[in-house]
Amino acid sequence: MKKLNYTKGEWHLPHFVTNKDNPESCQCVFVLNEGICGSIADIQIDNGKQISEGGNDCPPLEEAIANAKLICSAPKMYELLIKMTHQFKMIKHECKANSYNSTIEQAESLLKKLEK
Numbered sequence: 001m002k003k004l005n006y007t008k009g010e011w012h013l014p015h016f017v018t019n020k021d022n023p024e025s026c027q028c029v030f031v032l033n034e035g036i037c038g039s040i041a042d043i044q045i046d047n048g049k050q051i052s053e054g055g056n057d058c059p060p061l062e063e064a065i066a067n068a069k070l071i072c073s074a075p076k077m078y079e080l081l082i083k084m085t086h087q088f089k090m091i092k093h094e095c096k097a098n099s100y101n102s103t104i105e106q107a108e109s110l111l112k113k114l115e116k
Contacts, residue, residue, distance in 0.1 A: 004078065007033050007040055011072040014043050017065050029064075031071055043068045073110060080107050 012032045019025040030039035045064040049055035059067060083103050 003082075006075065006078070007036060008075070009033050009035050011040055011075060013072050014068050016043070016045065017068050020065070031068065041071050043071070069113075073113070076110055080110065 010033070012034075014030050014032075015026040015028045019027065029043045029045065031041040031043065033040055043064050044056065044058035046058045046060045047054075047056050051057055058064070080103065084107065087103050
């Protein structure tokens with residue numbers, strides 16, 4: 001299986017997510033990685049205005065936060081998908097039904113983080 005060529009390393013949540021309880025602090029919308037100078041993604045947020053008044057028609061804040069968490073989890077989800085695929089192939093060939101438990105636990109843990 002060919003691996004994707006994406007920005008490796010941890011992807012960091014934008015400051016509007018990590019500083020949401022402190023509106024006086026930086027509220028940038030960039031998904032960042034320590035290995036590159038630019039951002040991986042920009043998360044758009046509704047500015048609360050009608051389109052006719054200069055509104056941006058973007059997702060509301062809570063949805064934008066969920067989008068940011070999902071995007072930042074993409075590298076971990078991709079690696080888990082590879083592991084799960086490999087382990088499911090082992091199960092199919094070796095009939096070892098319990099060999100995938102640790103991967104399932106990791107996937108459940110990641111889902112819990114996304115749901116916070």
